[in-house]
Amino acid sequence: xxxxxxxxxxxLLQIKSWLEHPNNFIFSGVVKTKDEHxxxxxxxxxxxxxxxxxxxxxxxxSDRVFIPKSRQIRMSWVxxxxxxxxxxxxxxxxxxxxxxxxxxxxxxxxxxKMENSRMSFVYHHLPPWLxxxxxxxxxxxxxxxxNGSIVWGIPEGGHIIRSHTASLVISDECAFxxxxxxxxxAAIPMAKKIVGxxxxxxxxxxxxxxxEVI
Numbered sequence: 001x002x003x004x005x006x007x008x009x010x011x012l013l014q015i016k017s018w019l020e021h022p023n024n025f026i027f028s029g030v031v032k033t034k035d036e037h038x039x040x041x042x043x044x045x046x047x048x049x050x051x052x053x054x055x056x057x058x059x060x061x062s063d064r065v066f067i068p069k070s071r072q073i074r075m076s077w078v079x080x081x082x083x084x085x086x087x088x089x090x091x092x093x094x095x096x097x098x099x100x101x102x103x104x105x106x107x108x109x110x111x112x113k114m115e116n117s118r119m120s121f122v123y124h125h126l127p128p129w130l131x132x133x134x135x136x137x138x139x140x141x142x143x144x145x146x147n148g149s150i151v152w153g154i155p156e157g158g159h160i161i162r163s164h165t166a167s168l169v170i171s172d173e174c175a176f177x178x179x180x181x182x183x184x185x186a187a188i189p190m191a192k193k194i195v196g197x198x199x200x201x202x203x204x205x206x207x208x209x210x211x212e213v214i
Contacts, residue, residue, distance in 0.1 A: 105153030
């Protein structure tokens with residue numbers, strides 16, 4: 001085999017592995033995030049932690065998941081990476097990432113430049129051959145993939161969700177969304193998978209459900 005053929009074979013084997021499970025992609029080394037605490041080397045592979053692998057596996061295998069979190073445990077990051085895996089490797093997926101305000105959601109998906117938001121940052125730093133395989137168009141709070149998938153960052157509430165069919169809905173810091181219960185109720189009949197994550201806040205819909213389960 002020529003060197004070009006060997007490279008193509010290696011890439012095909014990588015894609016085959018990444019399709020088999022999201023952990024194989026997220027912890028492959030090609031997925032890079034930014035570490036604001038490291039001024040000298042801020043762009044680095046997403047850390048391979050056993051608890052993160054377990055979270056991804058549970059999310060991948062479940063239809064409804066609520067995740068209590070604290071700061072610095074990378075739950076928002078890992079959900080953005082899971083959403084990117086769904087979008088890139090599964091055609092025609094409609095993925096909604098919801099936060100209290102549209103600008104908060106845009107900071108998770110896309111905001112003006114690829115470097116500004118989490119998902120667009122990760123996509124921007126993928127290998128060129130992979131980006132050529134699945135290209136992307138962007139607008140404020142949206143990433144549209146050439147395979148027909150879309151990721152849309154939306155503000156709280158159920159009005160947008162209610163009018164669409166979703167493959168995946170991720171609600172970030174949902175305990176601090178006054179309209180989260182309404183959004184969750186709207187999403188139940190039309191979303192294949194719903195993930196809620198937040199600092200658990202007592203006296204909220206999210207907090208009550210998390211405390212019930214625990």
